[in-house]
Amino acid sequence: MLLLSSRNIFISYVQALVMSFHGWTGGGKNYVSKFIAENMYKLGTKSQYVHVFVSTVDFPHEGKVDIYKLNLQDWIRGNVSRCERSLFIFDEIDKMPLGMINGIKPFIDYHESINGVDFRKSIFIFLSNTGGPDITRAMLKMWRSGKNREDISMVDLEHLTQLGAFNEEGGLHKSEIIQHSLVDHYIPFLPLERRHIELCARDEIIRRGHKATKDLIKKVADEMMYFPPENKLFSTTGCKRISQKVGFLLADEEYNRLFD
CATH class of the missing domain: 3.40.50.12190 (Rossmann fold)
Incomplete structure (x- = not known):
């Protein structure tokens, strides 16, 4: 003090x-x-x-x-x-x-x-x-x-x-x-809202050297769980697991690009 x-x-x-x-x-x-x-x-x-x-x-x-x-x-x-x-x-x-x-x-x-x-x-x-x-x-x-x-x-x-x-x-x-x-x-x-999850997703995408498009950010945010059920205002895990979700979606995009 x-x-x-x-x-x-x-x-x-x-x-x-x-x-x-x-x-x-x-x-x-x-x-x-x-x-x-x-x-x-x-x-x-x-x-x-x-x-x-x-x-x-x-x-x-x-x-x-x-x-x-x-x-x-x-x-x-x-x-x-x-x-x-x-x-x-x-x-x-x-x-x-x-x-x-x-x-x-x-x-x-x-x-x-x-x-x-x-x-x-x-x-x-x-x-x-x-x-x-x-x-x-x-x-x-x-x-x-x-x-x-x-x-x-x-x-x-x-x-x-x-x-x-x-x-x-x-x-x-x-x-x-x-x-x-x-x-x-x-x-x-305070518990994080979807808009905060989107900001975390954007930062993680940029950190990995990729372009943080609105579509990709939305995909990451959609993968997360929210509560309460009636309005899904807050993320159940905050920004935890964002890195894993971003990694999976980027790998999925790269796979589709190579084999489409």
Whole structure:
């Protein structure tokens, strides 16, 4: 958290910055965390100061919570000792063993230092699907009342993400870091609409060195699944699987061109 003096602009770090990203799968949570890393470090997510943990890979066993906690604390302490502006990203935190995330509480609490190490300039980002259904229901309700997507503010949805993180089963469920208000920002990610899927398809086609025609973009978007059934407003998987769909359709077009 940053505090600015009204008289003499200076920055005082009172705790590590903690952000929790919530929303439907494929909504851009990983993309935004990668964007943050790339704008903080020359090597982006490949920087030695960016640390990404995937719960299902790094913390797969419920019975090893105490071991995971100790290892994680040692890892965080060691890396912040080398660089006080380290970035820690926890992906799939909703699949993390219950209670494990409490192990980082000392590092994000209001301490000037712990054993001589200052953690207040570090950044912690949590990525989670919790709150996704509530965010979607709230957005549908606002859409049906005539409210534009662009007019929906974080204030409209932030309380849903916080409640979802605390009450839904998962790594943040009734955690001490939420109980002690140590998360600075709960960021809701809205489910993506067809127009966003078309933009993702266009970017992927161009990335592969092909011309992004309207027809090809439409074909990719048509291959995706949408909900609710009555108006098919939102993509069920966001922009995930776009790459596979584009690859298949481009290969199909090339096959038809060669053998027609």
